[in-house]
Amino acid sequence: MAEVTYNWPENHKARLIGKRVSRLDGMEKSTGAAKYTYDINLPKQLVVRALGCPHAHCRVISVDASATEKVPGVVLVHLIKAPKPGDEPVEIRADGTLLVAVAAETEAIAAEGVSKLKVKYELLESFVADHDLQAAEAKKRTKKAGGGIELDEAIGEPGDDDDEEEWEEQKVQQLFAQSKYVVEGNYGIDTITHCCLEPHGSTLHWDGDRLKVNHSTQNVSRTDDGYADALKISADEVDVHCEYIGGGFGSKFKPDYWGIAAAEIAKQTGRPIKFLLTRDQELKIGGNRPSGFIDVKLGADENGVVQVWDSHHWGTSGFNGSTVSVGNFPYVFRPKNWRRRATGIITDNEPSVAWRAPNHPQACAITQTAYDDLAAKMQADSLDIFLRNLENIDSPEKSLVYAEQLRIGADLIDWRKHWHLHGKGKRRGSVVEGLGIGIHKWGGTANSSNCLLKIHPDGGVESYCGTQDLGTGTRTICAMVLAETLGLPIEAVKVNIGSSTYPFSGASGGSTTVGAVSESHRRAAQEVLAQLFDLVAKRLEVPAEKLEASNGNISVVGYSDKSMSWKQACSLIGIQPLEVTSIYKRGDDSPLSSSNVAGCQMARVAVDTDTGVVKIIKMVAVQDMGLVMNRKTAESQIYGALIMSIAAALFEQRINDPKTGAFINSELDSYRLPRLGDTGELVVHFHEPENERARGVIGLGEPPAISGGAAIANAVCNATGVRVPTLPLTPKRVLDALRTAKG
């Protein structure tokens, strides 16, 4: 067999890749036939409910479960984060932390059992004011979270006798003194939660010494080792399954401590266990995204090009006390001179976990707003200021890409027609309108992925890969790649994913999945096809390189009469199936995938200045992504990201009681989210210049979820002429800002 050269079919030859293909499991999902972890019930299972700590900061002194144990149907009370009799108290640092689990015959009995637990707490002072740096400092709730400085070479170096910090301070101040425009501002974005529609958890049982887990996970192939580590068994004794998942967004990579508790309870009781979080537990401990607040001073030249950036930001990731990573400040833009500092705030909240494009949405929302305020100060067009500052960005090779994307975005939102200077638009009654921009970047390198592909002698095709479909259409992409490569209709391939017993495939985090499965499935299919071509070539007495697979046939290029049907060709395999396992390792040089995308988003909003209500009129997303695999699911990925951006910009906010620290809006009736009527018109544009396809597949999960918040915040500022500093831009905040501006 000749060595296989991995490649993608040329555009004009592709039947499926780059086309609009509906999700293969769309019908199952929309009819409820698809079984999510939450839907799985095992024979003789017990249901577990857990007591969440009602206090943000306390010590659990003791647990009295005697009344719980008397509830008919309660089978086991299991301490999770609570002391056994005689043990030291356990300190709890977040509202909702699971203390005690109750396993019972039904969910209602388990809940009743939980309600009868008597727990003694010693209350400790809590702190949740993550926006208030001074208060945090006074309460010793801060931690240094990095920083640094870089000055233009021309400025030189401090002399041997200079105090370095003093010298730097002097140079920074000189740069501000030389600046034509200086902008000072403060900006912020609150903590939001992942709010997965399907809560975290598992339904599991022990089969002898083997743990079989249905787990709502973004990490099918590697959740087993999390269970194994905690339970002191080997990863080969754990099977993890997840056919469908109802949202993860970066929060579902591990068994979590309640998954481990479920396995322990199953062991103790000898019964299958179903343990998924309740809605309020899901919001409280299922995952959250850190907040960020910033004081910024920037200086720009007469053209509005920022020459010096000086910032200090803070925020909270919960009780571990870190904040948004300082490395991305200012976001995408990188003036020649910058100084930045970060402080983490320790609050009594569950530690945050990855949320779609970790750090980027916050960095974008609290730094690109300062660039927009520069435009406001200069009485200039924001689009011009963004364009001019492309001369100083962190990936200079992308500046032309951004410029082109901004041009396209401006056309799509009709920027020139609707633009007005900040606060200078026409009013209709109390309503004003505005435009805003944000730009973003992301890597999107393909993750490692292996695929086992079997071709049966009867022509059947099946694949096995331990990847997962987060709802974005991974299963469909796998089938498309195989069907495209083998020249078969998409229904002719049977794709199997969602089990840790299948060949390894990386976790779905960082926009790495579409690249991963495209790599492994294309490689496997090209290899298997090469083997099949060898057999067919021999039979047809033609060179294998003259063969092609299309329309369910393998034929000789240019000789349509010389061909075999797929089935006939497969009959040449013999009695055993033809099997190939492809292996792709993250970072391997490949013609099939690459990384690094740019993107811009623009928003047009209307603001009712009497009520502070903000309404999205239109949002435009311009996004490059290399080779587009499935145009339909790629589009819907971006629509979803825009809606998430609107949610975080206008609605979502974790609200902690300032006194007790309790997370008080942890139900969907009080945790506000946008509805369809709140999204306005959403326009998605794939930026596909001529060379884009040649870059291969690049992940799309995170990038479109980054810059929408900045675009909306900037649009509100453009509409009202007033900066509403902190997202979400609730009516209260808009009115407060308008009132402050009036003086």
Add this chain to the structure above:
Amino acid sequence: MKNFEYAQPTTEDEAVALLTEPKKDTAVLAGGTDLVGLMKRMVVTADRVVNISEIKSLQQVERDDNGSVWIGAAVCLGDFLDNRHTDQYPSTKQVIQGISSIQLQSQGTLVGELLRRPNCWYFREGHGLLADSGRMVNEGDNRYHAILGNRGPARFVNASRLAPSLITLGAQVRIIGPEKDEEQILELADLYRTPAADSELENVLQPGQFVTHVIIPTHGDRLTAAYEVRQGEGPDQPLAAAAVSIDVVAGTVQNASIVLGQVAPTPWIAREAAQLLCGKEVTEESAAMVGHQAVSGAMPLSQNEYKIQLAQVAVKRAVLKAAGYDTGGLDTPMPLEPTVSPSLETHIA
């Protein structure tokens, strides 16, 4: 959720009997859109749940000899919207349309909506209606709490979105129990009260009593409207609301009724504001003045001063809307092109 007995009576008498059994904590179930959530959160822990929706007499929308329309306690919001007898109550329909959830419209009942328990997060977290005599709200996050009627320990806002419009329409409720054959007709406005002690509810219903009907009188030629300040298009609780009913003769308001929602522990009847409107033409200025008057006694908590403006705007817009004018907010169709508004006077024919 605690285990409970479930009863499904088919007559009003059976229902009263089931609700009044001694030593049983009972709850009335109709649509369940509020009750079930509260039971799951263990805020309501009834021993017995009595489902009244199978009682035939409660399933109807009927017109009596006086022209009043009787809405049974099992009638859902969607059925009210679709019923021809209710076309004369546009302000109520406007609010139901704003409860933009097909599930709530189809499952939730009109009477249940009137009795929805407060959305106050301290109440729903199990701290009681008064949440430590108002201290938790005062020291806590009170962005959605009361700006009026908040000088006692109660700081929550009444949760009903329909009550303001129905009160302006002069609606009454029929209440039965706790004794067999005991029945009373009460002004809807009098159903509500501001609790002063932990033992009191936000309504006057006694254990064993329940509302069987809402009775809405015929409206005559009054102009009615409701305006809710909503952050988004979802079914979330509005930030402030007002309903208005006015008699306009020869361009001048003769009678007016103005009720605010989401601002106080009860629907808030703005009598002085309504009085101020009488004898005037509805104009931008008079509507704004009435809005201003409606919140003149407001006393904000630490985080909800913005609600004073919202309540003021809600009243102003409800008045304008009742008189048939553009409210000037985001409800105006977009895109917003500059237009020359005809003067208000030319509209009053």
